[in-house]
Amino acid sequence: MTSYVEALEHLNQTVELHEKWDLEKISQIIARPNATNIQIVGTNGKGTTALFLQKILCAHGFNVGLFTSPHLVNVTERIRYNANCISANEFGKVYMELRDIFDEKQLSYFEKLMVVAAEFFCRHPVDFVIWEAGLGGRLDATTAIKNDIVLFTPIAKDHSEYLGDTLEQIAYEKFFVSQYAKKVYSSPQSQIVQNFMQKQAEIYCKEIFFIPQVSNFYIAETGTVFDIDNQKITIPMLGKHYAQNAALAWNAAQQTLKQKFSVEAGKQALENAAWPGRLQIVQRNADKYVFCCAHNMHSLQSDLEVLKVLREKDILSKNTGVIFAVTRNRPAQQHLQMISKIFPNIVVTAANAQHPIPQELQQQNYAIANEFGDAVRVLQKQGIHDYLIIGSIYLVGEAYKYLELEVRS
Template identity: 35%
Template sequence: MHYLLEYLYSLERKGVKLGLDPTRQLLKRCRNPHQDLPIVQIAGTNGKGSTAAITARILQSHCQKVGLFTSPHLCRFNERIRIDGSPIDDSYIIQWLDEHKGDLEDVSATYFEVTTVMALSYFKDHRVDVAVLETGLGGRLDATTAVSPTWTALTPIDLDHMDLLGDTVRAIAREKAGILKPGVPCYSVPQPSWVREVIQSEADRVGAPVTFLREEAAVPLPLRLPGRHQHTNAKLAWRLARSILGGDFIQEVAREAVETTAWPGRYQQLGDHPRVIYDVAHNPHGMTAFLDTLAGESVKGRKRLVLALQQGRKAEQMLDMLLPRFDTVILTQTGIRSFYSAADLAELAGTSHPGIRVERDTVSAIEGAVGEAEKEDLVAILGSHYLGPAVAKVFKISFDIL
């Protein structure tokens, strides 16, 4: 691996640092690539990546050159930064790091701050028509909020990252609503009343026109993204695209774009006979959406689960939700320090489920579950983006191509 790529990946050890000043300083040193760039910023608890991907797909279908910045990646860093669906090249990453390494060190930039500014530089250098940015964590103090968006959007808001954003939904909603800007239109999915109150209050305070979506009959189901929650994401993306494109929006073109959008790790089918599903749901709200979609499956055989979970995200609640729905459960781990070890996860699960076992090696856990499954069984691989490398290895797939 090139030493500059190793340097980039080493920045992950700095962890999360909320605040806008380092990003603003780095943007300035990189000649403010965000200026004069039409930007969509999307925040929320779940559905940000899917909404961003569907929005980008609709815009591309209308002959727009679209930059897409999402996180985290499933297997390769390059997945985070795309133009018209294609990941950034290693050559650009190396060139950019070579030019700006001194700047990164001067401002003590974190991994996410660096990747945000790199993405904006890439989009500016390649003259995209629109950049779609997924907020990383929260909103108010996230690196993506250092830019000046032309449109903003809010996906469903619920509990997540409570150690950093607050321990109530209201507190988290205030952080997410921090992306609102004076005069910049914001579109939101329907929210619980207490979340809506927080968003409306912040919108009134800063002078941002906010629209809470109602039913839009014309919006099709995203056929490659199963689940009612994905239809909600599609409706938000549809409304965003209509606002961006104005009179150039063509309903039939947008319909085909929605129906053909693919976004890996979202109830992604990896195999049939047995049916194998990979989903990155990692908090109670996401698990509820996953289980709602699973309930629509007609499974004649056994349901098997491979699960890894991150600490601090109501793991016990998620275990209570998941365990009764599966016949066998293999608890595993990602190797990321913020995750439960398989043994600790088993301790949380207790002895109430007779079908639980522990397998520390993720590849072996997946291979074991799939290998033991009968043709009529369903295997779910669940709990994290960070299971991506093991999934890619076992099924010999790439997440580069959408």
């Protein structure tokens, strides 16, 4: 474990400088796994789409590497081989072997982890490696792999300070990656984004396969029910957007595997897939915790539609207490206004030690708690037993630590 501790200490000292992205630099040092490399790009739903695709491919007997971000509790969650996260020992070993290169090239936190993942996958037999893009696409480290297949989840406005203020600018940054791919698949997009993608596809001489909207969709207590290929499927995650992510993964796997694709294997894979913290409900005696990682306007709107249904079905009580946190550069006031229309009892707290409560929220008429445990106690004193944890994946991570939950998928 010594190398793992040393690796974390070195990694956590990394200074993040987005304005110094340099794809050429990481391209010179990264090892490309000898496999079919698949990149997941978009604004929301990348992680669940990546998970669904990995589960489907593994169910067909393939060895699959998976790189995602961010993590809830441990950094090892970001690098997975089939059903398992990389072990702390192996992470530490690979990282420390690469440490001198990291220092020389001055890589970012995300870039370091991706290089570790690539090296790890090169040391194991892999048929497919799935890379979830971090931010954007054109200059994202995952693009250095020059992936064989690209999947686009819904594209919306987010990270405008890096990607641009318009949907066309953001779509350009993301769709740029498709020029390297042999196959391109996309979830349904807004008309503006779809038109732009089709024009760019003509420039890159690429054909895009747009996945149709899922049909016969509804939310049940066991999850989300919908149809694919005349099969009724139930996934553990709640919401049509998760069903659409599953459909994207299903179609990409089906087109890739062709005659080898098994409908039954695909169905079982989706029904057994779980992505912690994504509209996840955890019962602890009389207390119910609902975790929601939505952190931008697009994802928050989608999740609130589901949460409203849960309240109408009495799966969540009318007096559910909200524990809210947000990271910098997020429209916190707009998020709170949207949430308070459904759940008005809100306690604002810090996302984690690195993301304190924004100053403007401390001056508003909200209950304030320094950390997650304090927020729970504020609501407990009001006799509340249903808790909605929302606004930041870092806050969900803090809740996982507080409740001593294990991250499983």
